[in-house]
Amino acid sequence: MRSSRTISHLIVRSAERASRRMQARLWLLSLQDAASQLLRVRNRHRCLPRVCSIAILVLATGLAGCKDKREPGFQGWVEADMIFVSPDEAGRVTKLNIREGDEVKVGDHLYSVDDDLQLADLNQNKATLANAQQTYDRAASLSKTGSGTQANLDSAVSALRVAEARVATSETRMARRKGFAPVAGTIQQIYFREGEMVAAQRPVLSIMPPGNMKLRFFVPETELPKLAIGDTVRIACDNCAADLTAKIYFIATSAEYTPPVIYSLEERNKLVYLIQARPSRPDALRVGQPIDVHFNPKTPVADKR
Numbered sequence: 001m002r003s004s005r006t007i008s009h010l011i012v013r014s015a016e017r018a019s020r021r022m023q024a025r026l027w028l029l030s031l032q033d034a035a036s037q038l039l040r041v042r043n044r045h046r047c048l049p050r051v052c053s054i055a056i057l058v059l060a061t062g063l064a065g066c067k068d069k070r071e072p073g074f075q076g077w078v079e080a081d082m083i084f085v086s087p088d089e090a091g092r093v094t095k096l097n098i099r100e101g102d103e104v105k106v107g108d109h110l111y112s113v114d115d116d117l118q119l120a121d122l123n124q125n126k127a128t129l130a131n132a133q134q135t136y137d138r139a140a141s142l143s144k145t146g147s148g149t150q151a152n153l154d155s156a157v158s159a160l161r162v163a164e165a166r167v168a169t170s171e172t173r174m175a176r177r178k179g180f181a182p183v184a185g186t187i188q189q190i191y192f193r194e195g196e197m198v199a200a201q202r203p204v205l206s207i208m209p210p211g212n213m214k215l216r217f218f219v220p221e222t223e224l225p226k227l228a229i230g231d232t233v234r235i236a237c238d239n240c241a242a243d244l245t246a247k248i249y250f251i252a253t254s255a256e257y258t259p260p261v262i263y264s265l266e267e268r269n270k271l272v273y274l275i276q277a278r279p280s281r282p283d284a285l286r287v288g289q290p291i292d293v294h295f296n297p298k299t300p301v302a303d304k305r
Contacts (some may be wrong), residue, residue, distance in 0.1 A: 073236065073292040076217025076275075078285045082188055083212075084203035085179050087113050092197050093204065098187050104207065108181040111204050115177040122170035129163035136160045185209035188287065213282040217245050217293045221271035222301060227295065229252060236292040241284055244295075246277035 183290025
């Protein structure tokens, strides 16, 4: 649901930027046409050189301002590699110690799941262990007096070891009915609340470590040679700080969409490649937030080689 809202927001922003870009181009064409008409007027009417010169200077300033305007950049969004915390076995959530947005440290108690079945299994295995201990003690005593056989003693030792292992397993299952934070980070989302049944290995909640945040955006095939792993790009978003940057750590080796036709100059424009970058200030961004990515012009990698 969140991803569809993000995609819808990106589509709306793309339409708005395309509209603004078209208006800017129309304004630029209008200024160029006005400038050319003023030049023709000045050449025909020599009596108004100063007025025409001032008007041409104003139009030239407007044209320069339009040309210096930066491109909107490449659109993308913020994602994160979440850490999902889940129980090993199914059960009912009995306690939640956190809320969404809370900061947690490694080892913090996050939630508890009912342990009635695990407790019954532990008690049963402890009873089996007690019987195995008695059988071993009897066999060891008879073996010392010579009344028992070595086979009976070996069988008692084996049964005792199996009972001890089962008790240890039951204690581990009991301990894992409580969920603890495996990493430090922020509680991003809670999927099951108190009183709800959670299936085995289904996450109860997700944690977002600060270093796991990433930016995803796509660039066309023509812009791909200008980027390299390790490059720093500038990030822009609504009401964000002006000094946000990110470092590229992944460039896709294949296009996200490949047309089923022979490549031509027109079809090449449809090829886009996924780029991922790590933000320098992850605390200034939010998961799902639309962004604009700008990179500084430089010599393409192919030309450097």
